[in-house]
Amino acid sequence: MNKIHPLAVVDPQAVLGDNNEIGAFCVVDKNVVIGSNNKFYNGVTVHTGARIGDNNEFFPGASISTKPQDLKFRGEETTCEIGSNNSIRENVTISRGTASKGKTVVGDGNLLMENMHVAHDCVIGNGCIIGNSTKFAGEVEVEDCAIISATCLFHQFTHVGSYVMFQGGSRTSQDIPPYVIAGKEPIRYAGVNLVGLRRRGFSNDVIEVIHDAYRIIYGQGLIKDGVAEARAKYPESKEVDYICSFIENSKRGIIR
Numbered sequence: 143m144n145k146i147h148p149l150a151v152v153d154p155q156a157v158l159g160d161n162n163e164i165g166a167f168c169v170v171d172k173n174v175v176i177g178s179n180n181k182f183y184n185g186v187t188v189h190t191g192a193r194i195g196d197n198n199e200f201f202p203g204a205s206i207s208t209k210p211q212d213l214k215f216r217g218e219e220t221t222c223e224i225g226s227n228n229s230i231r232e233n234v235t236i237s238r239g240t241a242s243k244g245k246t247v248v249g250d251g252n253l254l255m256e257n258m259h260v261a262h263d264c265v266i267g268n269g270c271i272i273g274n275s276t277k278f279a280g281e282v283e284v285e286d287c288a289i290i291s292a293t294c295l296f297h298q299f300t301h302v303g304s305y306v307m308f309q310g311g312s313r314t315s316q317d318i319p320p321y322v323i324a325g326k327e328p329i330r331y332a333g334v335n336l337v338g339l340r341r342r343g344f345s346n347d348v349i350e351v352i353h354d355a356y357r358i359i360y361g362q363g364l365i366k367d368g369v370a371e372a373r374a375k376y377p378e379s380k381e382v383d384y385i386c387s388f389i390e391n392s393k394r395g396i397i398r
Contacts, residue, residue, distance in 0.1 A: 147184075156188075159196070173219075174207075177226070191219070191238040195226035195250070203233040207246075210237045210262035212280060225250035225268070236260040242281065255292070273310060285320065287342060303388050305342060307335045317392045319385055321352050330397050331360060348381060355382045365389060365396065 144158055149166040152158070156170045159178035164170065166184045174188050177196040185202045188194070192207035200206065207222035209215065220239035224230075227250050234254045239245040240262045248260065249268040258272050261280045266272070270284055273292035284290070284302040291310030302308070303320025314329045321339060325332040334353045344352075355376060359368035369386045376382040389396055 150182075171207075189222075189238070191221045193221050193223045195224060197226050198224065198228045198230065200230045201232045201234075201256075204230050205233075205235045206230070207238040208235055210240050210280075212240050212262050215240050215262070220262075221245040222248075224248045227251045229253045232256045234258055234260075237262040239263045240280075249286070261298075267304070287338075289338065297394075300394055301388075301392065303384075305335055305338055307338055314397065316394050317388070317396045319388050319392075319396050321381070321385065322356065324397055331356070348379075351376055351379050352381050352385070355379075355385055359385070359389070360398070365398075 144162045146152055146164045147166040150164045150168040152164060152170040153172040155172040156174040158176045161179045162176060163181045165182055168182045168186045170188045171190045173190040174192045176194045179196050180194060180198045182200045183202045186200045187205045189207040218241050222236055222238040223245055225248060228248060231254060233256055237246055243263040246260060246262055246264050248266045251268050252266060252270045254272050255274045257274055258276045260266060260278050263281045264278050265283045267284060267286035269287045271289045273290055275292055276290055276294040278296045279298035281299050282296045285304040287304050288302050288306045290308045293311050294308055295313035297315035300314055301317040303318060305321045306318050307323045308318065309325030312325060312329045318324045321334055323332040323335050334356060336349060339349050355372040358372045359365060362368035369389055372382055373386050
C-alpha cells in the first residue's frame with residue numbers, strides 16, 4: 143500500500159507499485175511509472191516520461207524528467223529512466239531525452255548530490271558518486287563506479303570511463319579514460335586511481351598492469367602508437383583492452 147500525503151498531487155494516470163511514500167507538495171505527472179519502496183520527500187516533482195525503479199530516495203526539490211533544455215526539442219515523447227537503489231539529493235534536476243536518443247538514463251546504486259544537473263540524453267552507469275553542483279551537458283556518458291567531485295562541468299558528448307576520480311571544480315571538453323585521476327587546471331591525466339581501485343577489489347598486480355599501460359600510452363608522441371604498444375605488451379589483459387578500446391572509440395579525444 144502506498145502512503146501519499148494529502149497535500150501531494152498524483153495524476154490518476156500515473157502507475158505506482160507498492161509501498162511508496164510520497165510527501166507533501168510532491169507532484170507526480172501523467173505518463174509516469176514508479177516501482178516499489180521509493181521515498182519522495184516533500185516538494186519533489188516527477189514529470190511526464192519518468193520511469194523509476196525500486197528503493198530510491200528523492201530529496202526535497204528534486205525535479206525528475208524535466209523538459210530538456212534544448213531548443214531542438216519539439217515535444218516528442220521521450221523518457222527519463224532511473225534504476226533502483228539511488229539517492230537523489232536536494233534540488234537535483236534530471237531532464238528527459240530528446241529525439242537524439244529518446245531517453246536519459248541513470249542506473250542503479252548512484253549518489254547524486256545536492257543541486258547537480260543531468261541534461262537530456264545523458265547515460266549514468268551504476269555505483270557512481272556525483273558531487274554537489276556538478277553539471278552534465280547533453281549526451282554525456284559516465285560509466286560505472288566513477289567518482290565526480292563537486293562543482294565540475296562536462297561539455298556535451300563527453301565520455302567518462304569506469305573507476306575515474308575527477309577533481310573538484312574541474313571542467314572538461316575531452317573524454318576521461320577509465321581507472322585514472324583527472325585533475326589540475328587545465329584538466330589532465332594525474333595518475334591512476336590507486337586508492338579507488340584497491341577499494342573496489344583490484345589486485346596489486348592488475349593495478350600495476352593498468353599503471354604500466356598508461357605509462358606506455360602517455361609516454362609515446364602519438365596516443366595511437368602508445369595504444370598499439372600497450373595492446374602488444376598485454377594482449378590478455380581485459381583492463382588494457384578496455385582502456386585501449388575506450389581511447390580508440392573516443393570522439394572528442396582523451397585528456398593528456
